[in-house]
Amino acid sequence: DAEITQSPRHKITETGRQVTLACHQTWNHNNMFWYRQDLGHGLRLIHYSYGVQDTNKGEVSDGYSVSRSNTEDLPLTLESAASSQTSVYFCASSGSGSTDTQYFGPGTRLTVL
Amino acid sequence: LAKTTQPISMDSYEGQEVNITCSHNNIATNDYITWYQQFPSQGPRFIIQGYKTKVTNEVASLFIPADRKSSTLSLPRVSLSDTAVYYCLVGPLNTGFQKLVFGTGTRLLVSP
Numbered sequence: 001d002a003e004i005t006q007s008p009r010h011k012i013t014e015t016g017r018q019v020t021l022a023c024h025q026t027w028n029h030n031n032m033f034w035y036r037q038d039l040g041h042g043l044r045l046i047h048y049s050y051g052v053q054d055t056n057k058g059e060v061s062d063g064y065s066v067s068r069s070n071t072e073d074l075p076l077t078l079e080s081a082a083s084s085q086t087s088v089y090f091c092a093s094s095g096s097g098s099t100d101t102q103y104f105g106p107g108t109r110l111t112v113l
Numbered sequence: 114l115a116k117t118t119q120p121i122s123m124d125s126y127e128g129q130e131v132n133i134t135c136s137h138n139n140i141a142t143n144d145y146i147t148w149y150q151q152f153p154s155q156g157p158r159f160i161i162q163g164y165k166t167k168v169t170n171e172v173a174s175l176f177i178p179a180d181r182k183s184s185t186l187s188l189p190r191v192s193l194s195d196t197a198v199y200y201c202l203v204g205p206l207n208t209g210f211q212k213l214v215f216g217t218g219t220r221l222l223v224s225p
């Protein structure tokens with residue numbers, strides 16, 4: 001069965017370190033997304049991609065970057081982790097049809113000390 | 114951006130119908146409304162999606178009035194396993210994703 005996976009599921013890091021969160025989908029979806037989820041804010045869009053070599057900023061992109069070298073993967077990098085980036089991160093993907101919905105991964109809980 | 118507003122929490126009992134409303138006054142012409150369910154330590158899971166009027170599937174109904182400034186998710190005869198957080202998402206489906214806006218979620222507690 002097609003799926004979307006994230007790794008690691010839990011990560012603890014220190015302020016200033018570079019961190020990369022992985023997202024891999026086997027749906028063959030063109031669109032991929034990264035969200036963060038914080039209490040009281042729901043899910044907020046960080047970055048998204050329409051396809052290979054395409055990346056775009058979302059609502060809360062400062063301090064984050066993504067790259068899309070193939071259809072299946074969209075890694076999220078925190079160049080210099082900050083305590084404000086402690087959150088739960090969700091990756092999602094969707095097809096390019098007019099009514100395609102997003103499928104979400106299980107999430108990565110990141111703690112920045 | 115189509116800011117969305119949902120009730121923070123709702124309580125219900127098994128077997129009852131539950132209606133959760135999402136307000137989205139600034140919805141754009143090409144925006145769809147999608148509802149997701151989320152359990153603890155899991156990613157959101159798609160429930161239902163619509164553009165206008167009424168949509169029904171095997172688990173829920175979605176009511177959207179003509180002005181589209183709100184939507185109501187209806188869960189018939191809830192069970193304990195429906196205890197979860199429910200989010201509405203407003204935005205386009207295949208382009209213009211910078212306009213996607215999730216609600217802050219409604220925590221539904223179903224009691225015996």
